[in-house]
Amino acid sequence: MIPKKLTILGHTINVKRVKVIPNHKHYRGLWLPNKNLIYVQIQPGNADLEEQTFYHELVHAILDNLLYIDLSDDEDLVDRVGSALHQALKTMEY
Numbered sequence: 474m475i476p477k478k479l480t481i482l483g484h485t486i487n488v489k490r491v492k493v494i495p496n497h498k499h500y501r502g503l504w505l506p507n508k509n510l511i512y513v514q515i516q517p518g519n520a521d522l523e524e525q526t527f528y529h530e531l532v533h534a535i536l537d538n539l540l541y542i543d544l545s546d547d548e549d550l551v552d553r554v555g556s557a558l559h560q561a562l563k564t565m566e567y
Contacts, residue, residue, distance in 0.1 A: 475513060475527045481538045488527065490515050502526035504533040524563070529555035 479486050486509050494500045494512045501522070503512040511530040516522045532555045536545035544550060 475523060479531075481534055484509055484538060486511060486534055488513065490523070502530040504530040504537070506534070506537045521559075521563075525556055525559045528559040528562075531555065532558065 475488060475490060477488055479488070488511045490513050492515055494503050494514055497503055497512075500512075501514045501516070504510075505512070511527065511534060513523055513527050513530065516526075529552055532551045533545050536542070536551070
């Protein structure tokens with residue numbers, strides 16, 4: 474499930490699910506730190522892909538807010554951590 478809003482280190486992050494990301498029509502997701510905004514492209518019939526995309530962008534947001542900009546620029550690292558986070562949260566049993 475993808476939230477509409479969340480808070481990281483006191484910063485409110487808005488999340489928008491859109492058909493096409495403005496000015497980035499080939500992207501599945503985008504983190505805009507100057508706007509505290511995460512875009513996630515709607516993937517009809519593929520909620521897992523949308524969720525993975527959200528967690529990828531969330532990792533960017535977390536790293537940027539922690540001022541680990543170099544790590545946030547490492548797309549491979551961000552993708553792996555986002556995928557691991559998605560799997561962990563999706564498979565938790567209570």
